[in-house]
Amino acid sequence: MNPDRAIPDDMYQLGERELLTTMLDNHRATLMWKCAGLTDDQLRLRAVEPATLSLIGLVRHLTGVEEGWLAEWDGREPTVIYEGYDASFNDVDSADVAAGLAAWRAKVDESRRIVAARTLADVLRYSDGSEVTMRYVLAHLIEEYARHNGHADLLRQRIDGATGE
Structure with missing residues (x-):
């Protein structure tokens, strides 16, 4: 297992925030694990025609997801x-x-940094009028990474046959 994906011994007893x-950090590390050791061309390789899915595309997408969900918590437009x-x-x-x-x-x-400055119960009204808690944002980010890490696993297997959780 990738050391950045290590599960703490007390994982089942962690508090909600931790x-x-x-x-979330485990899912972030999983994405990097799926990209590790590949060439730029391999990271650009698309899944299958006509799909545009690639590992670097997933990285770029999740960069935008992090920005989109957390910028307003930092007091700025995404x-x-x-x-x-x-x-x-x-x-x-x-x-x-x-x-x-x-x-x-x-x-x-x-x-x-943004997450560390907030409580899970903090509520933000986004510019579109919706209100969400930091708890929801973290759960949503976990869901985004989990879905896309499934894509990353398939892409990595196509590139060099590597598999793993």
Whole structure:
């Protein structure tokens, strides 16, 4: 198992906040594990025609997901990172992989800072009028990563046959 994905010995006894943030960090580490050791071209490889799904596309998408769900908690409007519908998956043939990975890492660090400054019960009214708790945001991010890590697992298996939870 990847050491960044290690499950704490007391996982079943963690408090709610620690459980949610540990599970989210585990999913983040899983995404990086699926990308580890691959070339830029392999990270750009699409699943099957006509799908635009690729590992770097998933990384870019999840960068936008972190921004979209947490920017307003930081008192600012979300920045559009990739312009247009499914933009994070488009144009990956010439994508700067190192820049995409660095942007994701920076966004995750920023997200951790934003989450640490809030309680799970804090409520935010988004610019669209919806109200959500930080608890919901963390649960939603876990769901996003879990779904896309399933995609990443299939992509990785297609690239080099590697599998694993």
